[in-house]
Amino acid sequence: MAPMTAVGDRMHALVERLYPLCRSITGDGVRATLDIVGEYVPLQVHEVPTGTRVLDWTVPQEWNIRDAYIADTAGHRVVDFAASSLHVLGYSVPVAATMPLAELRGHLHTLPDHPTWVPYRTSYYTPQWGFCLAQETLDAMPDGEYEVRIDSTLADGHLTYAEHVVPGQVADEVIVSCHVCHPSLANDNLAGVAVAVFLARELAQRSPYYTYRFIFAPGTIGAITWLARNAERVGRVRHGLVLACAGDRGRLTYKQSRRGDAEIDRVLQHVLRTSERPHHVTGFTPYGYDERQYCSPGFDLGVGSLTRTPYAGYPEYHTSADNPDFVSPETMADTLAVCREAFAVLDRNRQYVNLSPYGEPQLGRRGLYDSLGGRSDAKQAQLAMLWVLNLSDGEHSLLDVAERSGLAFDTVAAAADALHGAGLIKA
Amino acid sequence: MAPMTAVGDRMHALVERLYPLCRSITGDGVRATLDIVGEYVPLQVHEVPTGTRVLDWTVPQEWNIRDAYIADTAGHRVVDFAASSLHVLGYSVPVAATMPLAELRGHLHTLPDHPTWVPYRTSYYTPQWGFCLAQETLDAMPDGEYEVRIDSTLADGHLTYAEHVVPGQVADEVIVSCHVCHPSLANDNLAGVAVAVFLARELAQRSPYYTYRFIFAPGTIGAITWLARNAERVGRVRHGLVLACAGDRGRLTYKQSRRGDAEIDRVLQHVLRTSERPHHVTGFTPYGYDERQYCSPGFDLGVGSLTRTPYAGYPEYHTSADNPDFVSPETMADTLAVCREAFAVLDRNRQYVNLSPYGEPQLGRRGLYDSLGGRSDAKQAQLAMLWVLNLSDGEHSLLDVAERSGLAFDTVAAAADALHGAGLIKA
């Protein structure tokens, strides 16, 4: 595995490369994003036609945009989509008009509290048009006429999403989901995409137990579309993680699944706690990212969410200040490391049954016990074997053993391997 | 609704009016009390004959008293029932005799630690007679002969209790019970009676969901009589509250039902906590007021008890110092307000089932969602809808939603109304 700084730099380079693209819940920006992701991991790209019913929703018309600006009477572009994809209200209907500033104001969005930042705004399901700009830009615009133009199209087309699968030893699946619908916002969610991509590459190298499915889809409608089209697969999803806001400099936050005690919840909390990283765990809330859909009561999947600073928890959230400088190689590498460690635990976590449950089996004659009794410093490995034997009653997993014994999960898993090798436990 | 001070004053006036009457577990004092209560709310009065078997008990003979005194040789009444109904041991058998103080002492009850207070004592089931007086009165009584007279009758008659029903939308009942057997004691329990009366009047104005049954009955034997005579109705009692000591100046105390997690327990605790009133919650104990009977293991009803300073928790308890000055209009109004708020929550608390449980339903096309996405200050009402949708799985009530989300119950209930109106959830 590449050193942490190297993989952090590579993830950051991917964020920078994806940053300029104008993504939305449909359209060519998503396709261009997936093209680039596809250079790192092979993708299966799905195109779902406008009008397709997906659960309670309908795939909307596809939105594409080529140009947009507000120009003064001298023809100078005071707001220009070419400078930032955030300048246009997402899903703006086309417009070509000239109007006085007073009329234009109703279509302008700013952040008065952060006068140099451009907000991110959308209107997916109500037809309207608008521009987002810095308050100081607006303040500098003299009254008078302005030419406004949005060269966009809203037309029947497709919703685009992609999957990458790392095959496992079993068909049971772990899903890793990240939204790809946000335009030029780095932390939310290009950092999540980058961590997912490099996590997938690492997993492929270690022949995992579970089959890992990475889902790159637009938020809400994309997850809903995936769920609608994978009704039978959902039954095989054992665990899942939504990755978002994976690169800011805040401490890690794990948001539990709706169940609160799903295995993914316990694994993430175990890894965060035992790694002694500063972190925060929050209960499930029905807002945030696509855990909303995976954890809706009809599905109620064991899907948590890992972020650094959580959804809407930082001033730069959904503004032009969420740019590539806002995310760091080190924090993305740290987020990736937590995923790596957590999935290593999840992948090895099993419930075993002690095949010799009456009294302790004689470990010594199987070469599993230090032959010289009476040493007061009992070894961790031997303790781990005793713990695994004692709790392998079909109701406790290795993670249970690690948490109850206080031993490291790796020590417990190695003990289970030794006992399994000696025929003393079965999975 | 009348302003709080007004209703407090009116409750206090009722306490003062009821105060002089000599109540006991039977007799005309209870009837006179119910006559006055009946001026405020219509009552169904029940008369249960002496000798009637009620559960493990038997309705005792009826006790009535006309006069009682201890007079000195000069004919001066040193202790006079006319001055306070507390002066006679409750259920005293008649006596007319002259005896020296030394012999009389065995029939006198005082409070040496509070020499100016008269204690309250009874002997319902063991025939005897006695007087209660201030220690300082006793100390001033010279040795010598005294005339003692108690003009009481113990004879077959009736036990009297009353009910007032506020009809609801469903036959499921909430009972509100308060004891009416104590003579001149204001907090215990005329304040409880007064709060119950005005609570009943308010409930009648709002067409409640549940049917609310107010029980005005003598303690222990009265509640037992009601339970014995309402065996079939008990199955419809969903919740209940015993009101006592409702007017002293201490903080509120909620005593949980025997179950400890009945809905009434959760509602009262929620309202007390979220209203930020100083308060105290205690676990169930099998002593106190008639929750003892409602929460006996055969019934085990979800009946809690609301008091200010709890049973036997203040020095004035069961003494002449528990007089109308001991209770205040403000605290009675506050107790009433907690009941009002708690029953408002109880009455609206439901479990709903999300009819669109797979993914989130599209709120926008139903006019239930702010159309302009991306606002970081998500609205409380929308959060409440998401929470109700997410937890409406047939296992969570609106109170559960409020507690888990941290949102106000009213906000959650309003969200449920909106979702119900849109056909997204069903009760």
Place this chain on the structure above:
Amino acid sequence: MAPMTAVGDRMHALVERLYPLCRSITGDGVRATLDIVGEYVPLQVHEVPTGTRVLDWTVPQEWNIRDAYIADTAGHRVVDFAASSLHVLGYSVPVAATMPLAELRGHLHTLPDHPTWVPYRTSYYTPQWGFCLAQETLDAMPDGEYEVRIDSTLADGHLTYAEHVVPGQVADEVIVSCHVCHPSLANDNLAGVAVAVFLARELAQRSPYYTYRFIFAPGTIGAITWLARNAERVGRVRHGLVLACAGDRGRLTYKQSRRGDAEIDRVLQHVLRTSERPHHVTGFTPYGYDERQYCSPGFDLGVGSLTRTPYAGYPEYHTSADNPDFVSPETMADTLAVCREAFAVLDRNRQYVNLSPYGEPQLGRRGLYDSLGGRSDAKQAQLAMLWVLNLSDGEHSLLDVAERSGLAFDTVAAAADALHGAGLIKA
């Protein structure tokens, strides 16, 4: 019962008497130990032949030793088994040789951190020989040739253990188990043996409810042998306690059974807490003493362990410093007292069913209630009756009542006796 100091002294005398014997998991040292124990309580001694299969184990060859020493060229014994049974590695194979110190060193065990102490070491299942000695003894041994001799035999024979039974009113059993395989170590476990012996003598005097079975057996293989030979009896074992390290001057430690909430766990914790002794409670761990076997997942008996300073928790553990001075009459008497109190609770703990569960039964007419109502200082006995009546629903034991009410267990048990006598509850 003898005063505490007397019984403490008698237990300490037993420890001193047993101390010099060279015990092991088999052999004449165990037999001599049981002979002495048998002078205090009648024992049923079992001899199980070498080669007998017991659960996953096989009874090993019997080990006996007559003499052992290291002598210098002058014939002076620098290490002599006659001085302490600890000097020989337990289960040493015989040896008679002369060798230079350099070669001998590989067979010598010392404690460099405690240069005056002799360690305790064994090698039951790997044939080898060795000596244990003080580091300062070793340091004083000049290079040169040494005569080493261990006059031991390892041959087919028997494993020896013993039982003492105090018959109870029911066949359900409580087992008290202590290991008898350690040579000259006082706290571990002669103190445990002594407490068990005197506990058995006291129990016999009070006609207990349960049948109490005391097991004196070598650690691990002895408990495994008992379990293997008592497969049907195990089903009658309701509770159990392993006694070890019962005499050092540390605070008491109760180690929970694997279940964690077995009745024995609750009883011991209740007695330790309410007696206000300094103590410590630890969760189950699959190492320590024979609770390892009783709590293996196939048996999962409700067997806890009572010690003072727990297993391996003191520097003197498994060294010559664990001598009779290390244990005190007072602490052994205190350990015995806790056992006495705990078994008194365990023996009286029952679940009752209230035969008059609808409302409170009228205690007064049964002579169970103070006839003069209104006393604010309700009596503990009456409170206890109300609590027992209220919680006797077939789901709560008297211990539950004591813990929920805060009343003393004895008060609760006496109330249950009174109610049972009045026919109000049944067991």
